[in-house]
Amino acid sequence: MKLVVAIAVCFTFTLSCSIDKRSGAFSCTTSAQCDSGRVCVDGFCVVSGSGTQIDAPQSTGGSDGGGVKPQDASTGEMCPPQCTTCSVAGKTCNIDCTNDACNDNGPLQCPDGYACTIDCGALNACNDIDCTKAQACTVSCSGHSSCQEVDCGPGECDIMCTGHDACNGTIDCSESCACDVTCGSGSTATNGPCQGDISCQGTLCNLLDGTGCSSQLPGCNTCQ
Numbered sequence: 001m002k003l004v005v006a007i008a009v010c011f012t013f014t015l016s017c018s019i020d021k022r023s024g025a026f027s028c029t030t031s032a033q034c035d036s037g038r039v040c041v042d043g044f045c046v047v048s049g050s051g052t053q054i055d056a057p058q059s060t061g062g063s064d065g066g067g068v069k070p071q072d073a074s075t076g077e078m079c080p081p082q083c084t085t086c087s088v089a090g091k092t093c094n095i096d097c098t099n100d101a102c103n104d105n106g107p108l109q110c111p112d113g114y115a116c117t118i119d120c121g122a123l124n125a126c127n128d129i130d131c132t133k134a135q136a137c138t139v140s141c142s143g144h145s146s147c148q149e150v151d152c153g154p155g156e157c158d159i160m161c162t163g164h165d166a167c168n169g170t171i172d173c174s175e176s177c178a179c180d181v182t183c184g185s186g187s188t189a190t191n192g193p194c195q196g197d198i199s200c201q202g203t204l205c206n207l208l209d210g211t212g213c214s215s216q217l218p219g220c221n222t223c224q
Contacts, residue, residue, distance in 0.1 A: 080111040091115060091135060097125040097143075110134035115155075120146040120166075131157060132175075141166040141193070148196075152176045156215075156223055160184075161193035168195040176201055177223035178215035 070079040072088045079086035082102075083093040093114045095102065098121035102108050109130040110116035118139045120126035125146040131137035132153035141147035141161045148169035150159055157176045161167035162184035171194075173179030179201055186192035200206050200213035205220035207213065215221040 080114070082108065082111065083114075086114075093117070095119070097122055097146075101125045101127075101143075103127045110137050120163075122146070131155065147171075152179060157181075163193060164191050165195070166193040167198075168193070170196055171198045173201060173213055174199045178221040179205070179213045180215050181212040183211045 069081065070083050070085060071077065072079055072086055075088060077088040079088065080093060082095055082105075084096040085094045086092060091114045093111055093116045095108065095110075095116060095118045097108070098119055101122045101124050102120075103124065103126070107128040107130040108118070108126050110118070110133070112133040113135055115136040116131065116134055116138070118126060118129065118137065120129075120139065120141045121143045123144050123146075125143040126139070126141070127147075128149045129137070129139060129147060130151055131139075132151055134153060134155050136156040136158075137152060138158045139147060139150060139160065141159065142163045143166065144163050145165040145168070146163050147159070147161065147167045150157075150167070150169075150171045152159075152171075152173045152175065154175050154177055157173050157179045159167065159171060159173075159179075159181045161182065164186075167181075167183065171181055173181065181194070181198055181200070183192075183194035194211050198212060201215075201220055201222075205213050205215070205217050213220075
């Protein structure tokens with residue numbers, strides 16, 4: 001009798017340890033959606049070579065560095081993948097590039113119709129920012145060599161360039177209804193911000209020192 005009980009216990013223990021507890025957080029369609037060192041097997045991210053070991057959620061490929069997909073904290077709805085936090089109903093998106101340069105997936109694009117706040121604090125952060133379809137973009141370029149290319153659409157754009165070599169490519173605000181480009185101290189010195197080309201809404205919207213744009217000047221704010 002004791003032998004039967006022992007066998008039953010061993011069988012139960014072995015079975016419980018082999019249960020494959022799969023979660024939607026680890027689902028995938030291709031291995032490109034999984035974190036480094038993992039592959040997509042039967043629709044789930046697993047450790048490469050382990051067969052079925054699932055120990056990490058799929059990568060978002062967004063600014064969160066490849067963790068769990070971002071969600072709207074108030075509703076649980078999925079955010080656009082490039083957003084660190086968001087409000088889906090309010091159409092707002094916060095993109096945090098202070099620890100990650102956010103350059104892995106091509107241009108950093110504000111989602112269509114959203115108002116984005118983009119914090120480019122890491123080294124070489126936000127090399128190419130696309131706000132052409134945004135409702136509005138507020139961009140902080142404090143990282144060294146950050147924000148080399150910024151393309152604004154018809155929405156409001158507020159771009160603050162304070163890091164060394166920040167905004168030294170092209171900033172295009174020519175289509176923006178209200179654009180403010182401000183450059184930090186040392187903007188006229190070597191390695192200072194705003195050494196590149198800045199296109200304001202029109203020549204009347206250029207700051208007098210030629211280092212930015214202002215929506216406060218007459219005729220430079222046409223947003224409805």
